[in-house]
Amino acid sequence: MSPCDTCVVRNRAICAGLDNPEIAALSTMGRRRTVSAGEPLIWEDDDSLLVANVIEGVLKLTTSTADGREQIVGVAYPSDFIGRPFGQTSAASVVALTDARVCVFSRNDFDRFAREHPELEHKLLERTLSELDRTRAWMMLLGRKSAPEKIATFLLDMSDRLADNGCGPHAGPARQFTLPFSRQQVADVLGLTIETVSRQFTKLKSDGVVALPSRRDVEILDRGALQLLAG
C-alpha cells in the first residue's frame, strides 16, 4: 500500500487521473517531508534539484534583489505544485510560511516520469497556465493599483483562496479567515512597506469594512465595500 492511498490531496494535485500502477511508480520516486514555518525548501538561482506537491500548509515563492528587497511572487497551498521542472535553475525561492508537509521528487526523476506520462504533463500544463493567468492579474495590481486598492484586492483574494475547500458543498469565499502572512509578508506580496499596510488595515477597521480580532485574523464585514475599493 502506497502512502498516496491516504493522501489528502490525491484527487486535487497533479497526481489526480493517474491510474494505480502509475501512482505506484510515482510513489516509489517521491518521499514525504515536513518543512517548518520559516524554513526554506528551494533557493532562488540554485540548480533545480527538486519539485514537490504541497500536501499541507502554505509556502511563499519569492525573488530578491542583491540589496535585500524581497517580492513574494506566488503562494502555494495544498495540492499546488512547486519547483521548476524541465529547467536548470529555479527562478524563485520557496519558503514555508506555516509548518508544511510536502511530497518531494528529484527533478530528474520527475522530468523523466512526466515525459512518459502525457496525462501528468497535461495536468501540469493546465496548472501552469492558470498560475500564469493569476500572476498576470497580480502584475496589474503591482504596477497600477494604489495602496488602498492593493489591500482590498488582497483581502478578497485571500478570502477566496482560504475558503474552506473541504468537502462541503459550494463553500464560497470565506467571511473570516486567518492570514498565513505577517504584516511584512503582506507588504512583500503587495509591493508596499509594512507601515503602509498597517495604516490601510487600521483604516479599513475604523471604517467598519473589516474586523481584526487578532494580528492574523480577518473578518470581512462589508464585502461590497471591499469590492468597490479593489478598483
Add this chain to the structure above:
Amino acid sequence: MSPCDTCVVRNRAICAGLDNPEIAALSTMGRRRTVSAGEPLIWEDDDSLLVANVIEGVLKLTTSTADGREQIVGVAYPSDFIGRPFGQTSAASVVALTDARVCVFSRNDFDRFAREHPELEHKLLERTLSELDRTRAWMMLLGRKSAPEKIATFLLDMSDRLADNGCGPHAGPARQFTLPFSRQQVADVLGLTIETVSRQFTKLKSDGVVALPSRRDVEILDRGALQLLAG
C-alpha cells in the same frame, strides 16, 4: 506543400519537433492572418476562441481596470505562442504593436490536436514555464524597483530580446535597437507614467549612458552603468 514548409519560425515555434504528417495535419487547421499595428487579436475576459503562433512582428498582452488603467503583462515576439488553450476565457488582451503576421488556430481544434500530440504539449509546457519565470522576475521590478531601476532593467531586457537572432553565431545582446513601444507603452510595461519615463530617458541621455537618435531608437553607450542602475 503546406505553408509550414516555408515558415520562418518553423524550427523555433512549438511546431518544432513535429514530423511531416503531424505538420500537415496541424497545417490544415491553421490559417495565416495579418494584424496591423494597433489592431487587437484577442480581448481580455472574452471567450478564448483562438490561439496563435507569432510569425512576424511584436504584440502586447495587457490587462485593464474598469477605469481604464492599463498594464502590459507580456510581449510576444516571433515564434512565441499567444492565447489561452485549455481555458474558457483569456486573461489578457492581445494587440499588435507593429504590423504582424500570425498563424491562427481555433482553440477547440488546437486543444484537441495538442491532447493527441504529447510532444507538442511538452513544448507548450516548457514555453509556459519559461514565461512564468520571466513574469515573476517582472513582478519584482513592478513591486520593488525605483523608476531609474525600472528603466535600466527595461533597456537591458530589450537589448537581449531584440538581439539579432537571425542565423548568425553568438549574436549577444544588441548594442542598438528600435523599441517596438511608444513612451506610453513603455510606461504601461513598467507601471510608470509617460512623464516619468521621458524624464528618465532624458537623464540617461544627458549622463551619456545611452544615445537616443530618434523616438524609438536606442543605442547603449555604457552597458556597465545600465547594469549597475538596474539594481
Add this chain to the structure above:
DNA sequence: CGAAATATTGAATCAACTCAATCAGCGTGG
C-alpha cells in the same frame, strides 16, 4: 504646409516612504 499625435519639460502636489517612537502580545524566568 498645417494639423494632429506624441514627447518633453516645468511647477506643484500628494501618496507612499523613511525614520523614530510607542504600543501590544507573548514567552521566560525570577
Add this chain to the structure above:
DNA sequence: CCACGCTGATTGAGTTGATTCAATATTTCG
C-alpha cells in the same frame, strides 16, 4: 504570578519620488 525583554505591529512626523496638471516642443502624416 507577574515583571521583564523580545518580537511584531501601530502610530506620528517629516521627506521624497513619482504623479498630476499645464505648457511647450517635436515628429508624423495627410
